Amino acid sequence: MRIGLLTDGGYPYATGELRLWCERLVRGLPDHEFDVHALVRDPRQERAGLVGLPPQVLRVRTARLWEPVDGGRAHGRRDRRRFAEHFAQLAHSLCDEGAADSFAAGLYGLAELARERGGLCAALRSERAVRILESACRAPGARRGVRDATVTDHLAFARALEQALRPLSLDWYGAGGPADDREAEDGWEGARAGGLAAADICHATTAGAAALPGLLAKRFFGTPLLVTEYGVGLRAHYLATDGAREDALRGPVRALLAAFHGGLAAEVYRAAHLVTPGDAHTRRWQERCGADRAKLRTIHPGLAADRFAEVGESDDAGDPDTLVWTGRIEPAKDLVSLLHAFAEIRRRRPGTRLRVVGAPAQGGEAHAYLAHCRTLAAQLFPDEAPGAYAVGENPVSFEEAGGPEAPEPADAYAGAGVAVLSSSVEGFPLSLVEAMLCGRATVSTDVGAVVEVVGGTGLVVPPHNPKALADACLGLLADDDRRRRLGAAARSRALELFTVEQNVAAFRAAYLDVLSHSPGRPAPRAPGAPLPFAGAAEAGVPVRWAGPAARETVGAGAGSRDV
Template sequence: MRIGLLTEGGYPYAVGESGLWCDRLVRGLAPHEFDLYALSRDARQEAGGRLPLPPNVRSVHTAPLWTAGDAGRTRGQGRGLGYGRGQERGHGYAHGRGYGRRERRLFEEAFRDLAEGVCADDALRPGAVQEIPERFAAGLYGLADLARAHGGLTAALRSETAVRVLESACRAPGARRSVAAATVPDQLAFTEQLERALRPLSLDWYGEEEGPDGAGGLGLADLCHAASAGAAALPGLLAKRFFGTPLLVTEYGVQLRAHYLAAAGAPLATPVRALLAAFHGRLAGEVYRQAALLTPGNAHARRWQERCGADRARLRTVHPGMDAERFAEVGENEESGDPATLSWIGRVEPAKDLVALLHAFAEVRRQQPDARLRIIAAPVREPGAAAYLAHCRGLAEQLFPDEAAGAHAVGENPVSFEELGGPEAPTLEEAYAAGAVVVSSSVVEGFPVGLVEAMFCARATVSTDVGAVVEVIGGTGLVVPPRNPKALADACLALLRDPGRRHRLGAAARARALELFTVEQNLAAFRGIYLELLSRSPVRRRTTSGVPFAHPAESHVPGSWADQPVTAAACQGDPDV
């Protein structure tokens, strides 16, 4: 079958876990063909180049969300043949010149529905709980229909008309109190952000014809698979609306939560943050309602989806698949690692709460003087990471003044700050092999990739109870409350003093990780899901893949036969039942 894989800020450009799981999916499901539709977040991402793509990737289409003005253009790239498809259809039109009177009226009506859906407070209008999301959806699809028929929305969304409609929605009875105080500058700031978020509505990705280089539109896809419920899923919503293409949404990190956190730290006025939060909440809710199936990566993401209106019957947890083979040698060597060493491995950022870890280790050191702590950090890339790392180094010198490395050092420093890839920890596997216990002190966490890697390495772990940690650990490690150095220290001491318990927990952790978190289990789950969803959607075109049985026989049956229960009455007279 042919899959339209939809990403935002990830594959095929990102090299972290957000890109690797998509790469493993595409390579692992080689009998299927993939068209990649990528929304890029910044110029640096595209300049860094793409990951090498396997031959079952037919085409790559990229659209930037970071450019200013009307520069949001679509590029399609075939199998190494250079850019194929053209620019965004209708880009750069001027409102009032590109739109006639009828189009301006249609825009105003659609944008009013969307703006009132964003501004309305469900708590103030309890009788319209269903009506408000439906109005938002009507506005969203009205804008999409307008863009498809008459061109891009850039100028219209930044026009005086849009600001006037938004101002009216903010002042309307039943509007959120947090947006009622929005000023004209606030409304301008929000419409600028909104225009970027809605650029997928104006792209030229929604065709049904295949070009000579293999590139084609989403109308050719048998299934759309979105890697998040944010802007990446918008093309999937439109493919469902225009062509009836089923939409599958996978979230290993909750995109809505990421938007909330980003808005909280952005230099925006309170009404702008409230408007952005409301928009992304409504968008996520519409994606969850329209998706044929949602595959959260953990219970933490699943709870977010349920709170945003997702139907439990269409939720199926699929844990991320990770490469276990690279950690096999370390995991099978139970005697590796210094029995007095704690290891922390990851990205340096405030959410990891290294400050609490250092205070906890001070208590560990008082009770077990031979204990050591190795902080092995990934190379610094994020803004502010270097300053936070410097702060942690300074704190370590304060907590261990007589032992800190420097002019007055009297012994080996009990805390070492190392960089992954450096001489002390040249590979990730060697970083995990160095210590007996792996510690995670995070205060915010989604799916804890580092803990799964430690489990593959048969390491006992001490971690804080955040995100999906308890679900991942499942009783094979010690879990303590976040921001509690005393509890963290007690748990670390318990494992450092009990080698037998460490080995038992490590072995159990490795067995659990191999059962639940491998690439193989992830691919098996999606292989079955793809066939299941396709079997519910009758074939709309003749397959061009040349692969026999690319479409299961059930897919030729009209209607969602797979959702119909088999009753005793239906089976009467059937000799095979």
């Protein structure tokens, strides 16, 4: 079958989130065809170029979201009235909690206008849009958070909304769109053959902007929609507009953006045929946002187990006097609590060492937090200043992943007896799975999907509790047999649940399940292109269905045959 893979800020480019997962999925399903439709938000990502694409990727289409996608086309009088009607529905749903049902009507009305006439980007930036938004914020029943919005707030939200709705104006939706000529220029006879109408399934990698094209493909062509979320996208939007940030927007703008992203997520979950969260933590968020429990199927992320086989299958259980922490160095990882816990560990077991192996710091906040952790380590161990990147006699070493001591993730775990995760906030802990594949006993804080990943193969303590973290680590460091048993159990669990092979097999089954429960529909294609699932499956079975003398005609594509 042909899959329309919808991505946002990642695959098929060499940088970005979820790139590795998408690449493994596509390469793991060589019996399917993929059309990749990518939303790109940063010109630097496009300049970095594409990853190497396998032959099953037939087509890559990108949308540069840093610039309007409709060329500034303006509407005529009738279309302006039509825009005002649909935008008023959308704005009313964002300002009034009791009008949430009008979100879908406004969204799809704007999408149909963009498909037929174009000009949506210019209309959303117009004075008319700002006046409609101002009226909705001041209408009776408007939520308290938006009543005090100023003209500046309306302008700021209108800009943000126009950027969020740019996927509605793309020429990905087949015939009738404002930019269908581009398809013909690419060598396709008939514009619809190259759009999402040609997909058997649309697979969106988030329930946010990437799912918008999938929503429209379902509405325009009946294409089934599958949505995967490895992490809570809606929560990320809330954090991105956090009032504690120096560059945060004002309260009314944050309230309107939260209402928009919440409404979009709810509509995506409602319209999707299947939603696949990566863990129970994400699943609970999706249920709170309106996802039907019957549509949810957890599919855990998968790691390449062969990268950790040498360490995991060896008899060496690691140095019983060494702890290792790996990940991105940021405040959510709570390295401060880990350093305080290690001070207690060092007091009770003087020969213990801690290796902090972090990814290269990105951004000012990460650099500042790393500097803070180095300073704290120097204060806690004044007679033994921590090293910069080399592992020596210092009790704490800060190393960079990919450096001489840990060129591969498995190398970071090879010399350690216990792997530690100290996060205060966590989604799906991939570093924990890496440690489990290496056969290492783990001590983790009870956040995110940690308990779901660890099961009974590691120790879990409350977050923000250095004493509990220290006690758990000391208990494992002092008991070699227990560490070996837990490490072996952890590896067995990871191999069963968290491998690339398991992940790909689950999505292969999910694709077949979605298609089998979707109503049949004609699939518009370029002339001469194959039509998967165009004929009944039993048409190719060389058997007689009734007695020896029975003859029956079964449809097979455009013709028929006797069996």
